[in-house]
Amino acid sequence: MKYYDKLIFELSREGRCGFSLPQNRYPAAPELPAAVKRSSALNLPEVSEPDVVRHYTNLSQMNFGVDTGFYPLGSCTMKYNPKINEEISSLPGFASQHPLEEDTLVPGVRKVYEKMNEALRVITGMHAFTFAPCAGAHGELTGLMIMRQYHMSRGDFARTKVIVPDSAHGTNPASAAVCGLQVVQVKSLENGRIDVEALKPLLDNTVAGIMMTNPNTLGLFETQIKEIASLVHGVGGLLYYDGANMNPLMGVVRPGDMGFDIMHLNLHKTFSTPHGGGGPGSGPVGVAAHLEGCLKELRVSGFHGNFGVILKAYAYILSLGKDHLKKVGQYSVLGANYIKECLKDVYKLPIEGVCKHEFVFDGLINDGAREGVPGATTLDVAKRLLDYGFHAPTIYFPLLFHQALMIEPTETESKETLDAFIEVMRKIAAEAAEDPNILHGAPHNTPISRPDETAAARNPILKYQDTL
Amino acid sequence: MSKILEGLKYSESHEWVKVEGNVAVVGVSDFAQKEMGDITYVDMPEVDDEVSAGEEFGALESVKASSELISPVSGKVVEVNGELEDAPEKVNEDAYAAWIIKVEMSDASELDALLDAAGYKAQIGE
Amino acid sequence: MAQLPYLPQTKADVEAMLRRIGVKSLEDLYSDVPAEFLHKGAYALPDALSEQEIRDCFAALAAMNASLKVFVGQGAYDHHTPSVIPYLCSRSEFLTAYTPYQCEISQGTLRYIFEYQSLLCELTGLDVCNASMYDGPTAAAEAMMMAMAGTRKKTRVLVSATLLPQVLEVVKTYAKFHGVELGVLKADNGQTSLKALQEELAKDDVAGVLVPSVNRYGIVEDHSGFAEAIHAQKGLLLEYCDPSALAVVKTPGEWDADVAVGEGQSLGLPLSYGGPYVGFMTVKKEHMRKMPGRIVGQTVDGEGRRSFVLTLQAREQHIKREKATSNICSNESLMALWVTIYLSLMGPEGLREVNKMSSDGAHYLKAELLKTGKFEDVYPGKPFLKEFVLRPKTESAAALHGRLEKAGFFAAWPLEEGLVSFCVTEKRTKEETDALVCAIKEG
Incomplete structure (x- = not known):
């Protein structure tokens, strides 16, 4: 993924056009009366078709989907889309x-x-x-x-x-x-x-x-x-x-x-x-x-x-059909339990026993906290996962646990994918134990680093016109 | 340790009250602002709105949370701190300077149910 | 039985995973489920189909449906879809992503939503737009609830009788359960009556008033005096709009409306038997914090780069829970992308041209139909764009509609009042329109 910084409005040049309509062969209708007619300018972008295609292709490349990689977002069932x-x-x-x-x-x-x-x-x-x-x-x-x-x-x-x-x-x-x-x-x-x-x-x-x-x-x-x-x-x-x-x-x-x-x-x-x-x-x-x-x-x-x-x-x-229906349920449960069992020695499992399609960890067992360095949180683990090419699990939900990390693998992931995820989760746990600062600064390899959400909420900029 | 000012009254829901004659100046405690983290918005009532002791009169918002403001007294809102509309961070900077509303009390005896500084300190366990 | 290609587990994988978990069989993973609830025997579903069989099955189902020339609108319009749109929207980075919770790997989604918000604000002339709603009617219902949430003293919302029936019905459903009293504003000569509005407002209990910008008769409504009257009573003016038409008709901003809602389908979405479509909502800045749904905002990342995030989230259901004034979370994000690409391609000229061609076609059709002598013009002189109504004089509305279906046209939609509604978009050629007139004459 690479950072791309354009908005469609910034590609606009007066007189450029991206549409193709047939010739109008109807006689002209009367104009709308002034009382109900738009009088303000209409500042929509004026861009060519190739501009549009390239712009949205570039935008898409800053996105992560199920087709990009493993997406263990709890309660969202991010299975493969045929x-x-x-x-x-x-x-x-x-x-x-x-x-x-x-x-x-x-x-x-x-x-x-x-x-x-x-x-x-x-x-x-x-x-x-x-x-x-x-x-x-x-x-x-x-x-x-x-x-x-x-x-x-x-x-x-x-x-x-x-x-x-x-x-x-x-x-x-x-x-x-x-x-x-x-x-x-x-x-x-x-x-x-x-x-x-x-x-x-x-x-x-x-x-x-x-x-x-x-x-x-x-x-x-x-x-x-x-x-x-x-x-x-x-x-x-x-x-x-x-x-x-x-x-x-x-x-x-x-x-x-x-x-x-x-x-x-x-x-x-x-x-x-x-x-x-x-x-x-x-x-x-x-x-x-x-x-x-x-x-x-x-x-x-x-x-x-x-x-x-x-x-x-x-x-x-x-x-x-009736043949594969049961496999969907069973394999989704199989994958979740497998991940749970392979990680519960490094992440806190608040409730033991067999789970269904998803389960919740309550943060790291060893968050690496030490004098002057706060421990790695669930947010840190989630952000670090992005560096390793995985989507993060659902975090801070359910509210019953303060460091909730909710993992749902779905049935469409192979054992190799689950093993790779488990390996990365263990690596992150090891990083946290060694130096939580590696996690605090994550993600490092994504198109942007952690944005300033407080500034976004205090001074809302909600449309392009607000930036002019 | 959060700051607790002597001479103010406190509610269990972390509002402070400064009594000025028949008017109660209401804000949130330093403890509350620390718990919230960066405050991004203060939702306030309008002047002339009625508030009741123990009932919600607004909310503090951060990026990921919303926390109700509970009125410690009953009465009519006579002034709101308009400064907080554009600068909610003032609550983080000094929770006791950043008052939120001023209420003309209808029943000053409600103040007796509130905590003093020592009582509030004990409540938050500091 | 062949394996399902979406399931990658081999027999060896399953065994290894079960071993690691410490159970013997897949069935053991359900040992916590009371035995009586475990389904016994096979499910009464058909056998699994292969890809080729699925393709054939749906081709056959699709072929069963009629292929008529569409001359009906009524909230769903047969406008042209540029081929670029489905091409780009099917990119799996957009299509297979979830809601942009992890903003660092969702800048594509967040940026197009920001563009969408900007475009809808431009069209409606209002300040703040959310990331989208389900469809027009539910957006209208949300506007009603928003008007109620903004007041503690008012109990009623007024809705115009000239709104599309599906909008009125959905708003009524929500109102019934949300505890909102609705009042219906009568029409006067095909448009919402200012006099009726003033009478209702005099009761001083109105939180909001929902009126259509272009109404169910196709008439472009004149809302002069509406905002003044409503604002004087501290109510909100809620405008229901066709966003395509906003390129040429007076905008909610120009009417001094507080909220604009509507159906985004007219911005290049296929008819698709009613969905997926996309509702929109824009509001004046002062109502921003009461707005339902997700909103994207601009900020900077740690290196000062322009970045986009979901913002103002403290309004939303996952934080407010039972105190939320709306429960919406997933919306119609991909259709918002659809609309964004449509508006980018069309630009101001393209959108005006779509309106002009549709309006020219509709005015031509109306004139030709009146020439047949078979119709009465019920609202002469009222301004309209692509849609209009007439009263058939020689046959019933339903008979006319049915007859045209047999002739290959989906046209002359019967309204309750015995009127028929026609719509012409830029996709209807003059030959097609002439053929429709011919078919009507022949009956």
């Missing part, structure tokens, strides 16, 4: 369909939704899915709306609380708040699982439901799920499954069988569609049979969700 899926999603028969076209005009499109619905029902054990949500958090919000809608449709307006474990993804409490629900936190036990005894007193007829991630964000299976489900259902609440961590359960365990009433999936995690630098994603929501009515009533996005993403996920499911 290329055939890209090819099929750009077929004109899909890409050129207007979203208002009636079902009879687009039977091929409708078939994809229908088949996808069927496949997800089989994989998750839920009864029906909506594909309208455009991301995981959007799915969570939709799922919670369904939860509230269900209670309200039964004339039960008192259920305004939702229980969220302290290890939950930040989107869980935020989605609940946006949905008008009051968040009640339930704490985790020393072993990283929900404290069922602490849950019991929180349960009454004001509880709309509980949001759970299983395996949770520590990568641990909530072993008492059966009791939790029966307790929550016992007071009339519903169970919501955050599907961000569905990957290890592929082909092995179904949320529907564990008693969950509502769930979302992240097609951009579990179902291999590319993350695109932060979207487009797709967050279909599945419900148990008694909630199907509520699912159909809600409109949460413009048309039919991110169809292009749904297509790719469907192609992925077809490539897995």
Whole structure:
């Protein structure tokens, strides 16, 4: 990767053009009246096509993707994105369909939704899915709306609380708040699982439901799920499954069988569609049979969700079939446990035992701290990893541990890749023990070094025009 | 060790109060600013807003955190420190000079529930 | 059964890894899962398909769909996509990256988002843009929640009846659960009524007012007096825009709006049956801290080099959790890149030309349709660009629409009021437009 310092605006020269349009053969329409016409200048860049191609190619070369190297970002499931899926999603028969076209005009499109619905029902054990949500958090919000809608449709307006474990993804409490629900936190036990005894007193007829991630964000299976489900259902609440961590359960365990009433999936995690630098994603929501009515009533996005993403996920499911589905789950768990076992003598493993697709270390065992030299932190380890050509794990999440380092390898990485990562992680631990300053200064080999984030937040420069 | 000024009142949520007649001048303690690290923004109420003892009246933000400001007293905001809008770093530089709001107290007896310097020192364990 | 090419583990690898972990089998890795939840037997899925079979399967599905000439807009517009865009957006450094958390190896993503923010601010005439929203309707819903978050005293948000139906419906869904009371502003001669607005504002409970810049009838709305009236009551003016049209129509900045939101699809995104699209939001600087979503800012690195980072993060869900006013995290980053490259290629001239050709085509079509004597012009004299409505006199809206489908056109979209909506973009040639007029005449 090399540093490249242009912005597209700086390539602009008056009179240059990068577009090609046919000759206008229509008679001229009347001008817009002055009252509704733009009068301010329009300072968009004026650049040629080769300028544009070279500029964005240069920008891309400062980026790291799954195709560049190992990306063990916990809770993000950065698995390989199959290329055939890209090819099929750009077929004109899909890409050129207007979203208002009636079902009879687009039977091929409708078939994809229908088949996808069927496949997800089989994989998750839920009864029906909506594909309208455009991301995981959007799915969570939709799922919670369904939860509230269900209670309200039964004339039960008192259920305004939702229980969220302290290890939950930040989107869980935020989605609940946006949905008008009051968040009640339930704490985790020393072993990283929900404290069922602490849950019991929180349960009454004001509880709309509980949001759970299983395996949770520590990568641990909530072993008492059966009791939790029966307790929550016992007071009339519903169970919501955050599907961000569905990957290890592929082909092995179904949320529907564990008693969950509502769930979302992240097609951009579990179902291999590319993350695109932060979207487009797709967050279909599945419900148990008694909630199907509520699912159909809600409109949460413009048309039919991110169809292009749904297509790719469907192609992925077809490539897995019933034969490979289980391998996805099993190998994702295999890789995570392998890394954990190979590193737990140099990184603090707060909770022993078998993990699922990811696990959390609580920083270095020996951070190298000494007189006048602070020890190496999780941030330092993350930045040093970049020097060695790996993406960093998720850091400082979950909040249960101060130096959290959350590692998720996914099933598409070879043993050689995992071994190389393990070797580098051990090398970094050795560097920290010897001289933490090597880590404090990292990264050293990236296009930029650590930027001044405080300055960025104190004096926001948020567009090119602010720099002129 | 963080600085604790004698003669001020302190809340358990790390705000300090300086009483000037019926007006409470409110800021955050040196301990709190150290815990936050580089402060990037101070979210403040508007003049004439009502605040209540024990309730949020704003927030301190750093790059990676947001911490609520809890009002130690009830009353009406009569002045906010506009200087902090463009220079939040002043809270880091001198937390006791960088007052945040001035409140016209509706119930001065609420001050009795606050800690004195020694009590606050004990609370933060220094 | 062949191996899946995405899974690199050999039998020897699996055995070695299991040994290192200290378990005997892959099944043992699930020893913590209660046995009753372990799925028994095979999943009822089809057999795995090879790449060739997948290619054939989707080619067949794609071929089942109609291939009509599109003369409908209603929030999704068939504009030209320069070939450079998909080419660059498919670069795997962009495509296969996650959200730019590790800024030192994400400067590509961060720079294009900064460019995107700059371009959208330029189009809308406002100060601050976020890294994108899911789509136009959800961006509108976020604007509504943002207006509510900015006030402690107001309880209502007003929405114009001239907004696209999907925008109104999504805003209504969010409002119901977020606890926002909505008021609907009536239309007067095809545009949001200032008089109705003033009456509603008199109740002094309005946090924000959402109105379309170009509305569902295609009419370019005149919002003179709106901002003054709304600001006098300490509410926010929220403009819903077609960003392509902002090259020529009065901008939210020029209307003195506080927030602009809209659907970015018109900036060169394929129709794709409704997604992925990209919502946008820009705001006046004073509302920056209440804005949802990710924002990229410029700073310097340790060596003083210009660098870009995610900034103002203390607003966001991962820090604020239940105190956040929005839950958005992943957005539509790659589609923001799409829009950025589109605007770079088109430049001011290209974007104006797209508007002119579309508008010329639409005005020509409307004139030709009126000449047939089969339509009534319901909003004569109202300014429009690429989209307009007429009332069919000799057949129902639905009958006309259905008849044209059989003739190879997706046109004359029926609106509830018995009107039909037409749209012409620069992709529609004069021959195609003439053919549409012919087909309508023949019926």
